[in-house]
Amino acid sequence: EDKVVQSPLSLVVHEGDTVTLNCSYEVTNFRSLLWYKQEKKAPTFLFMLTSSGIEKKSGRLSSILDKKELFSILNITATQTGDSAVYLCAVAPYNNDMRFGAGTRLTVKP
Amino acid sequence: DSGVTQTPKHLITATGQRVTLRCSPRSGDLSVYWYQQSLDQGLQFLIQYYNGEERAKGNILERFSAQQFPDLHSELNLSSLELGDSALYFCASSVGGIKGDEQYFGPGTRLTVT
Numbered sequence: 480e481d482k483v484v485q486s487p488l489s490l491v492v493h494e495g496d497t498v499t500l501n502c503s504y505e506v507t508n509f510r511s512l513l514w515y516k517q518e519k520k521a522p523t524f525l526f527m528l529t530s531s532g533i534e535k536k537s538g539r540l541s542s543i544l545d546k547k548e549l550f551s552i553l554n555i556t557a558t559q560t561g562d563s564a565v566y567l568c569a570v571a572p573y574n575n576d577m578r579f580g581a582g583t584r585l586t587v588k589p
Numbered sequence: 590d591s592g593v594t595q596t597p598k599h600l601i602t603a604t605g606q607r608v609t610l611r612c613s614p615r616s617g618d619l620s621v622y623w624y625q626q627s628l629d630q631g632l633q634f635l636i637q638y639y640n641g642e643e644r645a646k647g648n649i650l651e652r653f654s655a656q657q658f659p660d661l662h663s664e665l666n667l668s669s670l671e672l673g674d675s676a677l678y679f680c681a682s683s684v685g686g687i688k689g690d691e692q693y694f695g696p697g698t699r700l701t702v703t
């Protein structure tokens with residue numbers, strides 16, 4: 480059965496710290512992996528990754544995919560309190576049955 | 590604001606009843622996805638429509654059904670409601686094709702079944 484596992488489940492850091500969130504997956508007919516940020520509302524799109532080894536970057540956030548080892552990481556540098564959220568990893572196979580991980584709850588303390 | 594709209598924002602109803610949730614995708618998006626998010630289950634994919642046709646089915650109960658209309662808005666129908674159906678229901682839309690995985694979520698409908 481397809482599955483997406485995120486770790487850690489929760490993380491507490493202080494402003495300025497760098498964090499690495501992990502996502503491993505087992506999916507048949509992998510097409511892409513996506514990262515979302517969810518605060519107290521709907522998930523917002525961060526990155527879509529389809530190729531191994533190519534880093535996607537947006538400001539202090541970056542992500543990379545390893546299709547051989549079946550995982551992705553999301554890095555956040557110089558964290559701010561506004562980064563506090565649940566970060567969701569999702570995998571989209573070719574049959575479009577998106578699978579989401581349970582999420583990592585990040586708390587950034589001032 | 591993602592450009593995806595959902596109505597109503599909140600819905601309170603009794604067990605055994607039937608409700609309809611509505612979603613309007615972003616302008617230009619052909620795909621609509623429905624998700625259920627509950628505290629113990631996380632975000633669960635229910636169903637996807639692309640340009641009016643069902644494209645993929647996830648963990649959708651037989652009591653639930655959906656459709657996408659010619660104007661591309663979509664409705665999710667939930668019937669014979671049970672207490673366990675209480676959840677946040679999200680609609681998301683995307684362009685479709687390889688870029689279709691970039692989904693933009695609506696604000697959600699919070700359903701409470703009493």
